[in-house]
Amino acid sequence: MWTRPRLAIAASVGVFLVHLALVWHYAVDxxxxxxxxxxxxxxxxxxxxxxxxxxxxxxxxxxxxxxxxxxxxxxxxxxNHIGLIVFNFLFFGLLLLAMARLMRRAVPDLPVVAVMAFLLFLQTPLNYENHLWGFQLQFHFLLLMLCLGIMMLFDEQQRSGWLVSGAVLLVMGAYSFSSGITAGLAAMGVFVGFKALRALRAQDTATKPRELAQLGAAGLITLAGIAAAALGQRHLDGHPEFTLPHQSKFWVYLVNLVGLGFGFEQQSELVGTLCLLAVVVPVGWLLLRSRLRLTSAQWMLVAMIAAVGAALATITLGRAGFGVVSAKSSRYMEIAFLLVPLTAAIWWSVLEPWTKARRTALVVLWTGCLIGAANDVSLKxxxxxxxxxxxxxxxxxxxxxxxxxxxxxxxxxxxxxxxxxxxxxxxxxxxxxxxxxxxxxxx
Incomplete structure (x- = not known):
């Protein structure tokens, strides 16, 4: 029987296959x-x-x-570049599957229809640069490694093998793209807080050493691997100086970058700021209201948002000097648009006691994203x-x-x-x- 969840999944798969056919059609060897x-x-x-x-x-x-x-x-x-581009897009499909899995794990009661509805915004042609250029596999790979690595680090049962595997995946992300360095460190930073709190609150005397040992192993692998990836990192000749957070143009660039992730191609500090607030407000609310007593799934969601935020901040650091216009570059959208489904999930989690408010928040968010994506479906x-x-x-x-x-x-x-x-x-x-x-x- 074709229930609503199955119809939503079928529609999402259909959109992906149509998009694949378009990518194949426009690819050039x-x-x-x-x-x-x-x-x-x-x-x-x-x-x-x-x-x-x-x-x-x-x-x-x-x-x-x-x-x-x-x-x-x-x-x-x-x-063969046509084959490479098709492979690249299929790899992007793995990222979509991983994001769907992460959302279902983070908020199991979030309807499948809602998950699919928000993931649709990740399939607009505005990400054309990464889809029609096989070289951009680095973006897909980094984000997939982040997603899978974070899911493993915040495994509900905290199995040691999964934690080590998660740490290795973060390192692989750092060796795929420079933003993976800061994104991996941000994810590990959240994991350190998560494990430290578990160790402090442990009632069983045998639990605390285990938590600390797992933290030490995963942390050592991640930090050593990322440090090796960052070795020799330097400012490039011919590039503008780094733009730091105390400079206003850092924030102008960052909010426009976040706005791009929500589908807004036009430069607007107001729209970008509203999009950024839509992300950070529920995160802060969740952390304060719970007094840091989050579930593993909620910590996982916070870690993923932190990792994406760190990646965007790194791009801002190195690219804001080229002017705010580069914040609307297609290639960066793929990192920023992950905030769309993540924001939906965090609002659903933080508004758990209020069913009506939950639904209203998702409708408002989805409508805002639809407005942003209204011009993104063109094949121009x-x-x-x-x-x-x-x-x-x-x-x-x-x-x-x-x-x-x-x-x-x-x-x-x-x-x-x-x-x-x-x-x-x-x-x-x-x-x-x-x-x-x-x-x-x-x-």
Whole structure:
């Protein structure tokens, strides 16, 4: 029988599959911007996977997982970018599943229909940059590792194996994207408070040492791993100085970034501040009202919100100097929009004694998100991305046909003749496709 929960799940799956089909349709088999760095001599052209290259920084990030996936696609498919983009989107689907699971664990009585309704806002085309660019797997991977790691750390039974696994996942997130460093530390900070309170309140004499031992093991793994990931972190030449929280432009940037997560593309400090308040007010209320006597599930929810907040603060620290306009960059939306379902869950939790208020809060929040997302369903960005890459394909085709400077500004900011030559030597997928089309044209 098709009950409302099943219909809601079916609708969400249907939206995801339609979105997958659109991503597949608009994908183009050509490297884009940072991906051309994969054609440096120490990367793909090397006979074996280079660990030095794998762990080397890309700008301010260690993107070990992204490099590894690209290297595997290079070996298995000649670095086919359409396949890479489809894989990237399927991986994003795992993040959606993990978020649904986290919400159900955090607030088991939150209706499935509500969970699916809020997760819909994570599937708008406004996240086009991360969906149509295989290089952006780093975002999906970081957020999935955070979500899974936090769920394991706040396991209801506090099994040691799960706690250690959760700590390892936080470290993997830090090796996927630089924001994973601060996000992992924020999650671990909440976990430290959670375990310390459990140890202090333990009635059984055997419980306290166990709690402290688990805290020590998980904390040591996380801190050591994240410290290793952060080793060598420095300010990049050519980038503006870090913007610190005592500067007003830090908060202007941050609230606009949060507003983007709720679907608002337009710059507005007022709207962004309201969105930020919608997140922090229930968190503060829950902590104060409970006097820090939260359930494991509630601590998990607080930890996830703290981790997302730390990631957004890190982006603000490094990018606010470029101007507030960059707060509306599509790529950052994926981190910020996790606040939408998390905010719904925290309001449902804090308003537990008041059934009517719970429902009203969710309706108001969902309506606000709908207003923000009203213009986010357009496919104009997908079309623009495809057109831009097709211009790049034409430029590469022209180079292979007639030579020249290979100044393909749609693909990379400087001429790329050496990289195009290397791609031809490696018989990469996009080169084979271009050469095959040239042969057909001659015939």
């Amino acid at each position: 050509i490297p884009y911007w940072d991906e051309w760095e994969m054609l440096r001599p120490e990367a793909f052209p090397s006979e074996h996977l280079s660990l030095d290259w794998l762990f080397a920084r890309h700008n301010e990030h260690r993107i070990v997982t992204t490099k590894l996936v690209h290297w595997l696609f290079f070996r298995l498919s000649g670095w 960005y997908y079309r623009a991305q495809r057109d831009e890459r097709m211009e790049g394909v034409a430029c590469a085709r022209q180079y292979y046909l007639n030579g020249g400077e290979a100044n393909c500004g749609r693909l990379y900011p400087v001429p790329i003749p050496e990289r195009l030559d290397r791609a031809r030597q490696l018989k990469l997928s996009f080169v084979e496709d271009i050469l095959a089309r040239q042969e057909l044209a001659r015939e």
